[in-house]
Amino acid sequence: MDKDVVPELLEAIQREFVELYGASEVVKKSFEALKAKKATYETANELAIEVGEILSTALKGSVSSLKLPDGKMYYNIAQRLLTETLGRNYDIISGYAGDVQKLLNDEAKIGLAVQVPAINQDRIDGLINRLSFEKHFDDVAWLFGEPIVNFTQSIVDDSIRKNAEFHAEVGLSPQIVRKEGGKCCVWCSEVVGVYRYPKVPKDVYRRHQRCRCTVDYHPGNGKKQNVHSKRWSDPSKNAKIEARKQIGLPIQAGAKNYFRDESNDDVLPKDFIKAEKHAYITYDRIKNSNQELEKRKIYSNIGKFKEMKDFTKEDVDIAFNHVFNDVHILREGKSLFHPEIDMAESWERLISGKNIQPHDLILLKHERLEHDYMYVKGNMDYDSAHAKTDETYNYGSALVKYLERKNNGKI
Known part of the structure; x- marks a missing residue:
């Protein structure tokens, strides 16, 4: 019976990988x-290249035709080796990208769960x-080189795509930037650019062997997001907007208490x-309503x-x-908190009593506890x-689950 060479190979690969990984300045x-x-996605890409090259070095240094039966990389050996080693690279890079x-989500004030590809x-x-x-491993040994690095880089690209597409689904307008890495080939040069969803070509996430282009995504895209909202605003316009927001803060019948910034409407989806x-x-309608009646309805x-x-009537009042x-x-x-699309729908359901969702109930509990953290328990900033x-x-995580069910036609 032939000796199982995989355990020894994996041990040698792991030993060299750990040594190189621990010594890496990158x-x-x-x-x-x-x-x-x-850290940004460019940092993640640099780490992916380094981790890919480390694994490539470990594989090439530990696996050779002399260590394989008949000098061939049999299917069961290749499967066990790559499932283990590439799986480890996936864990490292997907975790880092996450x-x-x-x-980035925290910086942009997006209360959505991170999506992991x-x-x-x-x-x-x-x-x-x-x-x-191939009959002889030597003929395909090159696959332990650049293809390993390319696979590891693609984990970052997949992470960007997964999160950007999800952000687009829930109403944001993600902007993807592909930059040249070194001397670009003709194909790469054609996909370099800045793209905003939904007009993002699928090829922007693709890469050929030895490609060092970078794909980058920041939810803010150079703009600041309103707190409690998914709406972007240009910081240079803040003073003007702030002055408008102060108008009508007290409760008045028919008063307009919320002023929507329309400066980015040209790049946002019509829906x-x-x-x-x-x-x-x-x-505005809720704020200008008979609030005591609305609160009693919610309770x-x-x-x-x-x-x-x-959850008491007092809890409802405070939230x-x-x-x-x-x-x-x-x-x-x-300022008052800024109107937010999904929260507006939650409040409408809570007041009407129609089709109340789990995340609506979490919203009440969230606002009640957040109030205490800000003004009672810890005097925290928002x-x-x-x-x-x-x-x-x-609320954000619960909302994501609701939107996923809704998008899949389960609601």
Whole structure:
């Protein structure tokens, strides 16, 4: 019976990988940047190239025709080797890219869960099949070189695509930037550019062997997002907008308390603009309504949910006032919270009692606890209080689950 060579090969590969990974300055600087909250997708791409090259070196240094039965890379050997080693690269890079996206989401004030792409098993299977096709490993040993690096880089590209596409689905307008890396070939030069969803060519995420182009995505795209909103605004216009926002803050019948920034409408989807206008109208209508009646409706409508049995009328009042009446110190100054599309729909369902969703109930609990973190328990600033509250009542994560069910026709 032939000896199983895979355990020894994996041990040798792992040993060399760990040694090179631990000594890498690129790896060290990448995680230092992450810890300092300065990491970007370009940092992730640099790390991916380094980790890919480290694995390539480890594979080439540990696997040779002399160590393989009959000098051939049999299918079962290739499958076990690449499933393990490329799987480890996937874990490292997808985890790092996920941490980068979390930083970017937090910076842009997007309360959405980070999307993690599935491992590209088709690419792994392609390498396995190609390795096992030839009679002699030496004829395909080159596959342990650049294709390993290319696969590892693609994990970053897949992470960007997964998150950008998700952000587009929920109403944002993601902007993707592809930059040249070194001396570009003709094909790469043609896909270099700045693209905004939905007009993003699929080829922008593709890369050929030895391609060092970078694909980058920042949810803010150089603009600042309004707190409590998915709406982008140009910081240079903040002073003008802030002055307009102060008009009508007190509750007045028919007063306009929320002023929508229309400066970016030329780059936003029409459906999003329509929905956001609805949000602003909804917030104004609720704020100018008979608020005591609206609060009593909410309290009555949530009474049928067992998870709300301990949520009192006073809790409803505090959560409602926190959103519609209290003026907060936000990043751009003193202001009411800005109308947000999904939250407007949540408040409409809570008031009407029709089709109340799990994330609507979480919204009430979130606003109630956030109020305490800001004004009672810890006197926290809004950003800190919001993040702390998300640890217990994460409206964004619950909303994502709702939107996924809705998009899949399950609601």
